[in-house]
Amino acid sequence: MNKFCFVIHPLSFDDIARYEPGAKGKGEPILRKIMEWMPPYAAVHVTGVRTPEGRETEGWFVAAPLLPQQLMDFPREEVYRRVLGAIEIGAQLGAQVAGLGAFTGVVGDAGITINERSPIPVTTGNSLTIAAGVQSLFRGASEMGIDPASSTAAVIGATGSIGAACVQLIAAKVKRVVLVARNETRLRKFHETVAPALPCASEYTTDLSAAVRTAQLILTATSSTQDVIEPEALQTGVVVCELSLPHDVSRRVAEQRPDVLVVEGGNMLVPGTPRFERVREPGTEFDLNLPPHTALACMSETMVLALEGRLEPYTLGRGISLERVVEISEMADRCGFELANMRAFDAAITPETLAATRAAATLRRAQDDTVKVTP
Ligand SMILES: NC(=O)c1ccc[n+]([C@@H]2O[C@H](COP(=O)([O-])OP(=O)(O)OC[C@H]3O[C@@H](n4cnc5c(N)ncnc54)[C@H](OP(=O)(O)O)[C@@H]3O)[C@@H](O)[C@H]2O)c1
Numbered sequence: 001m002n003k004f005c006f007v008i009h010p011l012s013f014d015d016i017a018r019y020e021p022g023a024k025g026k027g028e029p030i031l032r033k034i035m036e037w038m039p040p041y042a043a044v045h046v047t048g049v050r051t052p053e054g055r056e057t058e059g060w061f062v063a064a065p066l067l068p069q070q071l072m073d074f075p076r077e078e079v080y081r082r083v084l085g086a087i088e089i090g091a092q093l094g095a096q097v098a099g100l101g102a103f104t105g106v107v108g109d110a111g112i113t114i115n116e117r118s119p120i121p122v123t124t125g126n127s128l129t130i131a132a133g134v135q136s137l138f139r140g141a142s143e144m145g146i147d148p149a150s151s152t153a154a155v156i157g158a159t160g161s162i163g164a165a166c167v168q169l170i171a172a173k174v175k176r177v178v179l180v181a182r183n184e185t186r187l188r189k190f191h192e193t194v195a196p197a198l199p200c201a202s203e204y205t206t207d208l209s210a211a212v213r214t215a216q217l218i219l220t221a222t223s224s225t226q227d228v229i230e231p232e233a234l235q236t237g238v239v240v241c242e243l244s245l246p247h248d249v250s251r252r253v254a255e256q257r258p259d260v261l262v263v264e265g266g267n268m269l270v271p272g273t274p275r276f277e278r279v280r281e282p283g284t285e286f287d288l289n290l291p292p293h294t295a296l297a298c299m300s301e302t303m304v305l306a307l308e309g310r311l312e313p314y315t316l317g318r319g320i321s322l323e324r325v326v327e328i329s330e331m332a333d334r335c336g337f338e339l340a341n342m343r344a345f346d347a348a349i350t351p352e353t354l355a356a357t358r359a360a361a362t363l364r365r366a367q368d369d370t371v372k373v374t375p
Contacts, residue, residue, distance in 0.1 A: 005090020125298025
């Protein structure tokens with residue numbers, strides 16, 4: 001049986017309490033300080049991941065316990081040292097391939113240097129995240145009755161490892177795509193490179209609100225540690241698919257825009273009877289803040305590579321090939337992984353929630369029309 005490890009880190013102070021129940025009630029400055037000194041540790045033993053024909057893998061989630069902002073602010077070499085320390089723990093436990101969770105795959109050159117220095121091959125898991133995200137966006141469109149072929153899509157974080165590939169996959173199905181990021185030079189250059197081959201009209205802008213105002217389909221994959229999607233600019237009845245961890249969509253969207261369908265795009269159902277058991281408290285489940293049998297797409301990519309015996313640095317850097325996205329998606333299908341049920345803001349999106357979202361969109365459209373015809 002091939003084995004894997006996956007580097008995790010808390011995305012927020014709430015997450016720290018999930019990782020370490022003893023941290024509840026401690027002040028944020030103290031927790032931040034403790035984490036500055038805390039070495040990596042094996043947090044979760046994953047068992048029971050099994051393909052329909054009975055191939056199995058097991059692995060470990062190894063914590064590099066730093067918050068996203070710490071991973072961005074710490075000296076690059078120190079971050080690499082911590083992430084490599086986590087991978088080395090995984091390798092000593094028997095892992096033959098390592099995945100990089102959330103910001104451990106964002107820092108620096110998106111896994112290239114870490115892979116060069118690692119004792120086992122490394123993947124960011126972004127290929128399967130891209131496949132899952134694009135599929136989730138169009139599933140949301142279908143649920144909201146949006147015809148992609150006559151729609152504008154906005155990709156926020158378009159120059160990123162995930163965003164750049166999403167632009168190309170989404171463009172195949174929509175009328176127009178708008179590319180958004182903050183660094184204008186990088187964005188313009190990326191647009192110049194990619195635009196001639198895109199099968200739809202395309203534009204780029206650093207004005208996020210302006211882009212969002214024109215879009216019916218929005219995919220967000222930024223490395224921001226703050227909210228970037230606020231309720232005000234969103235059109236009526238749109239779909240926002242978010243891949244970013246921590247999330248990009250403000251909680252105010254849930255509170256103020258019942259007509260908008262927000263979906264977490266990167267969750268997968270894991271085949272078999274997966275168990276995520278705490279290493280330090282055997283017999284207790286680790287709370288991934290996801291429904292049972294569900295894992296992130298980047299975790300799933302690492303599991304798929306182990307199941308398929310592809311013990312290689314599969315996804316690295318910021319120029320991910322679409323062939324890889326298609327291939328990992330086929331491998332994941334073959335292994336029995338599926339897109340998880342829709343979810344947002346830590347809760348399932350039920351058929352009733354969906355019906356209510358569609359009804360709120362219809363009502364708001366009628367109100368929008370009334371405002372338009374009122375002199
Ligand atoms: N759900 C999953 O399974 C999963 C898996 C892997 C990664 N992720 C998450 O996906 C996100 C993206 O990862 P990545 O590897 O693609 O990162 P990346 O390569 O660093 O790309 C980030 C992109 O976001 C843009 N950006 C950053 N801050 C922004 C802001 N405030 N407004 C607009 N654009 C902004 C960056 O361009 P500028 O700097 O020019 O703005 C860049 O285009 C991260 O949050 C990561 O944790 C999720």
